[in-house]
Amino acid sequence: xxxxxxxxxxxxxxxxxxxxxRCNYSSSVSVYLFWxxxxxxxxxxxxxxxxxxxxxxxxxNGFEAEFNKSQTxxxxxxxSVHISDTAEYFCAVSLQVSxxxxxxxxxxxxxxxxxx
Amino acid sequence: EAQVTQNPRYLITVTGKKxxxxxxxxxxxxxxxxxxxxPGLGLRQIYYSMNVEVTDKGDVPEGYKVSxxxxxxFPLILESxxxxxxxxxxxxxxxxxxxxxxxxxxPGTRLTVL
Numbered sequence: 001x002x003x004x005x006x007x008x009x010x011x012x013x014x015x016x017x018x019x020x021x022r023c024n025y026s027s028s029v030s031v032y033l034f035w036x037x038x039x040x041x042x043x044x045x046x047x048x049x050x051x052x053x054x055x056x057x058x059x060x061n062g063f064e065a066e067f068n069k070s071q072t073x074x075x076x077x078x079x080s081v082h083i084s085d086t087a088e089y090f091c092a093v094s095l096q097v098s099x100x101x102x103x104x105x106x107x108x109x110x111x112x113x114x115x116x
Numbered sequence: 117e118a119q120v121t122q123n124p125r126y127l128i129t130v131t132g133k134k135x136x137x138x139x140x141x142x143x144x145x146x147x148x149x150x151x152x153x154x155p156g157l158g159l160r161q162i163y164y165s166m167n168v169e170v171t172d173k174g175d176v177p178e179g180y181k182v183s184x185x186x187x188x189x190f191p192l193i194l195e196s197x198x199x200x201x202x203x204x205x206x207x208x209x210x211x212x213x214x215x216x217x218x219x220x221x222x223p224g225t226r227l228t229v230l
Contacts, residue, residue: 004158006158009156043206043221043222043223043224044206044221044224046218049218090158090159092159101147101164101166101210101212102147102210102212102218102219103149103161103164103174104151104159104161104208104219106151106158106159106160107158108156108157108158109155109156109158
């Protein structure tokens with residue numbers, strides 16, 4: 001079975017500083033990889049996804065993530081954060097097999113708090 | 117507009133009082149599922165359905181029921197809610213052919229069981 005581990009439950013950072021949110025996964029088959037963001041009291045929004053091709057994926061709001069197959073990681077980065085980036089971030093995977101039907105397995109979430 | 121809707125958005129109830137959370141999608145998707153979100157645990161799949169009258173358990177099905185009588189609707193039923201079912205619930209859908217790589221999520225239902 002697949003699993004996802006987000007290595008930090010909380011990440012505090014000052015405004016305009018860079019940030020990296022770490023995500024490792026485990027799976028016996030190839031996976032698709034996703035990052036979702038949840039702003040306070042809101043639903044889930046897709047930030048970016050890796051399906052195939054270039055291992056560096058760019059998403060919305062200036063975020064990017066890099067797929068590292070050898071390390072089974074998919075870390076999320078932003079070079080300069082804003083107060084408005086304060087949210088909870090979820091890493092997720094789905095299996096690249098037809099019988100998975102897109103089921104997502106999520107990590108535990110990382111709360112990013114941006115301080116002025 | 118393509119969307120997944122859930123009702124109600126917020127619900128406070130008491131232990132043992134049966135409730136239903138509705139989910140509807142307008143994209144003609146075959147696959148629908150329910151997730152619950154709990155602090156420190158992320159989102160976990162409760163039940164899923166691959167088409168009308170085809171449902172199966174996800175990772176945390178205990179205490180829940182579902183039905184899929186129409187393609188667009190996938191209600192979540194709690195026949196005897198308990199406090200440990202206090203959670204944030206999300207419905208999701210996606211097609212089973214072609215672009216299965218992105219799930220469409222509803223806005224969420226925050227349930228409190230007293």
